[in-house]
Amino acid sequence: xxxxxxxxxxxxxxxxxxxxxxxxxxxxxxxxxxxxxxxxxxxxxxxxxxxxxxxxxxxxxxxxxxxxxxxxxxxxxxxxxxxxxxxxxxxxxxxxxxxxxxxxxxxxxxxxxxxxxxxxxxxxxxxxxxxxxxxxxxxxxxxxxxxxxxxxxxxxxxxxxxxxxxxxxxxxxxxxxxxxxxxxxxxxxxxxxxxxxxxxxxxxxxxxxxxxxxxxxxxxxxxxxxxxxxxxxxxxxxxxxxxxxxxxxxxxxxxxxxxxxxxxxxxxxxxxxxxxxxxxxxxxxxxxxxxxxxxxxxxxxxxxxxxxxxxxxxxxxxxxxxxxxxxxxxxxxxxxxxxxxxxxxxxxxxxxxxxxxxxxxxxxxxxxxxxxxxxxxxxxxxxxxxxxxxxxxxxxxxxxxxxxxxxxxxxxxxxxxxxxxxxxxxxxxxxxxxxxxxxxxxxxxxxxxxxxxxxxxxxxxxxxxxxxxxxxxxxxxxxxxxxxxxxxxxxxxxxxxxxxxxxxxxxxxxxxxxxxxxxxxxxxxxxxxxxxxxxxxxxxxxxxxxxxxxxxxxxxxxxxxxxxxxxxxxx
Ligand code: SF4
Numbered sequence: 001x002x003x004x005x006x007x008x009x010x011x012x013x014x015x016x017x018x019x020x021x022x023x024x025x026x027x028x029x030x031x032x033x034x035x036x037x038x039x040x041x042x043x044x045x046x047x048x049x050x051x052x053x054x055x056x057x058x059x060x061x062x063x064x065x066x067x068x069x070x071x072x073x074x075x076x077x078x079x080x081x082x083x084x085x086x087x088x089x090x091x092x093x094x095x096x097x098x099x100x101x102x103x104x105x106x107x108x109x110x111x112x113x114x115x116x117x118x119x120x121x122x123x124x125x126x127x128x129x130x131x132x133x134x135x136x137x138x139x140x141x142x143x144x145x146x147x148x149x150x151x152x153x154x155x156x157x158x159x160x161x162x163x164x165x166x167x168x169x170x171x172x173x174x175x176x177x178x179x180x181x182x183x184x185x186x187x188x189x190x191x192x193x194x195x196x197x198x199x200x201x202x203x204x205x206x207x208x209x210x211x212x213x214x215x216x217x218x219x220x221x222x223x224x225x226x227x228x229x230x231x232x233x234x235x236x237x238x239x240x241x242x243x244x245x246x247x248x249x250x251x252x253x254x255x256x257x258x259x260x261x262x263x264x265x266x267x268x269x270x271x272x273x274x275x276x277x278x279x280x281x282x283x284x285x286x287x288x289x290x291x292x293x294x295x296x297x298x299x300x301x302x303x304x305x306x307x308x309x310x311x312x313x314x315x316x317x318x319x320x321x322x323x324x325x326x327x328x329x330x331x332x333x334x335x336x337x338x339x340x341x342x343x344x345x346x347x348x349x350x351x352x353x354x355x356x357x358x359x360x361x362x363x364x365x366x367x368x369x370x371x372x373x374x375x376x377x378x379x380x381x382x383x384x385x386x387x388x389x390x391x392x393x394x395x396x397x398x399x400x401x402x403x404x405x406x407x408x409x410x411x412x413x414x415x416x417x418x419x420x421x422x423x424x425x426x427x428x429x430x431x432x433x434x435x436x437x438x439x440x441x442x443x444x445x446x447x448x449x450x451x452x453x454x455x456x457x458x459x460x461x462x463x464x465x466x467x468x469x470x471x472x473x474x475x476x477x478x479x480x481x482x483x484x485x486x487x488x489x490x491x492x493x494x495x496x497x498x499x500x501x502x503x504x505x506x507x508x509x510x511x512x513x514x515x516x517x518x519x520x521x522x523x524x525x526x527x528x529x530x531x532x533x534x535x536x537x538x539x540x541x542x543x544x545x546x547x548x549x550x551x552x553x554x555x556x557x558x559x560x561x562x563x564x565x566x567x568x569x570x571x
Contacts (some may be wrong), residue, residue: 003095004076006083012076013090016042021297022244024059024066025091031065032176034058034101035089035136039114042070047250049240049258050142051105053417054164056243058103060137061172062460064129067091067099071114072121080121084168087122095123099136100175104156106142110488112152115140116510119155126507128157128202133185137175141167144496145413146229147271151495151502153201157185158192160199160547162230163261165238167197180260192304193223197230204545206500212529214499214540229275235261236286241293251302252327255294258492259314260289260305265334267359268370268450268562269398272306275448275548284313288320295321309337318345336373338381354385357396360404361412368562370450374417379422386426393423399465400443400489403566409465413472420479437480438473440466442489446496447543448550450558453535456493462486491516493531499542501525550560 005013008028017023018488038045045068058066067089080087086095094562096102102124104115116126119138123133128138140152141160150160162165171192178191193200203223209215219225234237240258247253250558262276282290294301301321308314308330321328327349333342339400346354358378360366366373385393397412416438423433442462445454466483474480494502508519520527535541537556544552 003086005085005088005093006079007274008079008089009076009083009085010093013088013093016246016248017090019248020244020246022242023091024055024243026059026065028092028094028131031063032172032179033094033099033102034064034066034103035069035071035094035096035099036066036103036105038071038105038493039111039118040071040108041073043071043248043250045105046108046244046248047255048105049242050107052243052256053238054103054105055170057164057168057238057346061169063176064172066103067094069096069118069122071118077117077121086127086464087118096124097134099130100179102136102138104140104142105464106140106144109144109151109492112144112495112506113509113514113516115152115155116506118242120510126510127154131155131185133183134270135185137170137188138186143271143275146546147275148496148541148546149199149201149497150500150542151498151506153500154503155506157189158200159199160197161227162197163232165232166230167195170195174193175417177356189230190221190223190466196224196228199227199545201500214542217540217542217545226545226547228547231277232261232280235280237284239286241291242288245297245299254300254302255291255297255299256304257287257290257294257399258282258304259308259317260311263306264310265307266370268368269443269446271446271449274450274550276306277549278308281311284316287313287317287335291317291321291326292324293565295324301326303328303330305331307334307337309333309342315341315345318342318349322348335381336377338384340384343384343388347390352390353392353394354390355394355396356381358415359396359398360401360408361397361410361415362408364565365401365404365408368565369398369401369560370558378415378419382419382422383426385558386423387431389427389432390432391432393419393433395419397438397440398443399440399469400462402443402451402454402458402563415470416473416479417476420476424478433478435480436478437468437482440469440481441482442484442486444489444496447541448546448548448555450555450562452497452541452555453537453539453559455534456490456531458532459486459490462489470511487517490527490531494527497542498530502527502530 038051058064058309088095119126137157139158141164142155145159146161178188189200192198204219206217207215242256260281262279263273264279266273291301359371420436445451470481473481504523505519508522511517512518
């Protein structure tokens with residue numbers, strides 16, 4: 001294999017770089033080198049604020065250089081193979097082998113198979129056990145890593161459990177200290193495994209009972225038996241915003257900035273409310289400082305946070321941006337916290353779309369998921385939306401939730417129709433809204449949430465529910481129904497709830513060019529065991545070794561209470 005990429009690959013990389021603003025190019029010298037990899041295409045990775053902020057964080061550390069790499073585009077993939085080149089970093093075109101660390105940033109489980117593709121294209125052995133001292137240490141972080149890293153345990157040397165701001169500086173300084181004395185990877189990893197928030201799978205052994213459930217999960221040597229998830233106490237010292245601006249992202253001409261982290265609400269299905277605790281917000285003063293960086297570049301400000309409406313000064317921040325002549329868009333606002341002032345600001349800022357997440361059609365099911373939102377609150381918000389004439393309305397719904405019945409699906413359909421009629425009736429001579437888009441996703445019982453014991457709904461049943469919704473709404477003008485295919489929900493569920501053995505399915509899928517259906521048939525592991533099985537309350541989960549600061553026992557009564565809420569909604 002050639003160390004130098006082919007001319008075509010180099011030209012493509014240079015073309016991307018030429019359109020970027022904010023690329024960091026540091027001299028190699030004696031720096032510790034990291035290639036930060038997003039396991040999807042450039043367009044997807046560069047749209048991810050988490051990925052961008054880690055790039056910035058690494059490069060702000062002393063004696064550290066960080067470059068980026070991505071899953072190549074299809075044509076580049078074949079060009080790498082045709083020209084016998086190895087995958088390389090974007091900034092300096094170095095092959096991965098030249099770096100001290102290969103760091104994957106993980107946001108979506110369904111990208112896991114791309115990790116293997118990337119390692120293969122970089123000519124790096126896929127299995128951690130097959131990478132000797134001459135290879136970089138492969139690390140992974142991001143929300144997937146700290147929910148359940150186990151399906152990737154055979155491929156990754158070290159996981160960062162929690163928020164990177166707390167862990168990366170220590171990781172780098174311990175590494176730099178010990179690297180002076182040894183290149184022995186086992187010794188280096190032993191030192192790194194002592195850091196709070198670092199998980200090195202090779203130092204943990206898992207035993208299974210005859211039914212395939214985990215019997216024990218034990219650490220060996222002197223590493224901690226449980227890993228504490230790290231979280232940053234104060235966000236202000238770490239401004240998190242777009243660091244590289246490029247037109248090749250989903251948010252071109254937009255400057256993304258994090259307003260808050262976590263969520264003070266505890267919806268039973270949602271990982272943000274459970275594992276991003278506690279809810280933290282940035283000060284208005286710091287937010288203004290950050291917004292100015294984007295405004296100076298004449299970029300629209302993209303405000304990021306799980307529930308922006310919870311920030312007590314969000315309207316002051318929005319007014320500030322408008323007063324400075326800027327525009328903004330916002331990720332999400334809770335329906336019950338929308339007010340006239342925030343909607344007015346949205347409109348003033350040129351927003352055309354309002355996104356709401358009723359999650360379900362029935363009030364009963366909203367109580368089950370602990371999202372206490374009444375239909376009245378939805379319609380009160382719609383009054384304001386209608387008054388300000390937004391062109392598009394987007395509604396998020398989940399299906400396959402615990403205790404969901406046919407009646408709940410009927411209510412989802414009815415609610416959607418009522419929403420449309422309500423908006424149309426409120427503005428009889430207006431053409432607004434032009435479209436109401438429903439985005440329907442299957443519910444995934446995620447680790448460390450109160451629903452972690454619950455099974456994923458069968459694919460056939462999800463398909464039937466989707467068909468019913470689609471059939472009932474396809475004659476309704478202005479309504480568009482979109483959904484995630486249940487088979488991808490199934491895969492996400494498998495990869496978020498699996499143990500180490502699921503790595504075999506990933507390996508098989510990698511050899512079958514991503515064909516998971518064939519992979520399921522090829523390996524001696526039943527994926528349904530991880531997805532469709534109702535878990536026992538005392539079962540050991542693959543992710544139990546992660547300490548989120550909330551005991552597993554405390555989630556059991558919440559789960560039981562939710563299941564008990566099965567009385568039908570009274571009209
Ligand atoms: S669904 Fe929204 S409001 Fe509920 S916990 Fe998650 S982020 Fe918070």
